Amino acid sequence: MTTALSQERLQAQITFAMEIDKLKRVIRRNTLIDGSRRENDAEHSWHIGMMAMVMAEHAPPGVDLDRVIAMLLVHDIVEIDAGDTFIYDQRAVERQSALEQAAADRIFGLLPEDQAKRLRALWDEFEERTTPEARFAKALDRLAPIVVNHHNDGGTWALYKVTARQVLEKVQIISEGSPELGAYAVGLVESSVARGHLAP
């Protein structure tokens, strides 16, 4: 039944939905797999949500896949205000945190309070990586660009002068979420080095 409260909540939800459309214009460093252009955060979020759906069996037993997917859909929304950070730029990564906290307050705060809290908690969980769900979600976020770069003869690694040692530091985060996906990523890095597509 439609009540005044329900209408008011719906209007806030619509406002939020219109606001997050901006995620389609936040551009990441990595490209689509055909190299035709750089990827945006919205399509990236969809992509790793799908990866979670089909790679769930490589998560530790008992992981709540639905929460992983929800986390992945939400994880980049703060970048609407804070922008995408290049994970190999350590100083930018440190600056980013305060910007992202403020972004989370503003954007999730467009929703009715109970929902704002729930989405904020999901995002905090993803960032803190203290649950198996968050660690698996982060593993997929890290794995995706490695798959693309490996497929594209090194892709953006050469452009940004990234070395295998740096990539392997990020692979550690994959292994913490899924040993199997971590081992797979190590194989991609080694193969890229062997083929001369990634500096050792």
Added chain:
Amino acid sequence: MTTALSQERLQAQITFAMEIDKLKRVIRRNTLIDGSRRENDAEHSWHIGMMAMVMAEHAPPGVDLDRVIAMLLVHDIVEIDAGDTFIYDQRAVERQSALEQAAADRIFGLLPEDQAKRLRALWDEFEERTTPEARFAKALDRLAPIVVNHHNDGGTWALYKVTARQVLEKVQIISEGSPELGAYAVGLVESSVARGHLAP
């Protein structure tokens, strides 16, 4: 533990993940909310997945939200082969079905058989709209472009010579998934007509 079977399944899942990257290049008729460019299917799928997450309370009681979200992430993948169909082009809609069935066979068929079946069943469910979950998912798919066009002074409606009567036929599908969202959409259509942004 990593076994040969598990490795083989992972390789199939990675192949599928790389294949569906192409959804980022399937372009829809409607634009981003800022009108800067047309939207692609991947970012659209993310967007309505998020809408499901925050608008769940407007679904009929008992709807399994996680299945709604999974359906929405999967629902356009067949368009990688079959292309996007403009819902106001009735002849194209009829032609589309066989193309989409073949696309589902090919693309979901890249996955291990059990997963191919599961994703195919999700997509079939969405298309057939026989469950409350599918009807709610389809409602969100239909609502999103109406919100954008209403916000953009009629947006692409004028460009494609769409009338309020045609839009209201699509709104019927929204009402079947969520009476409340349907009523909201009717309001947007009436407001667009009243402001001269949509032909009656």
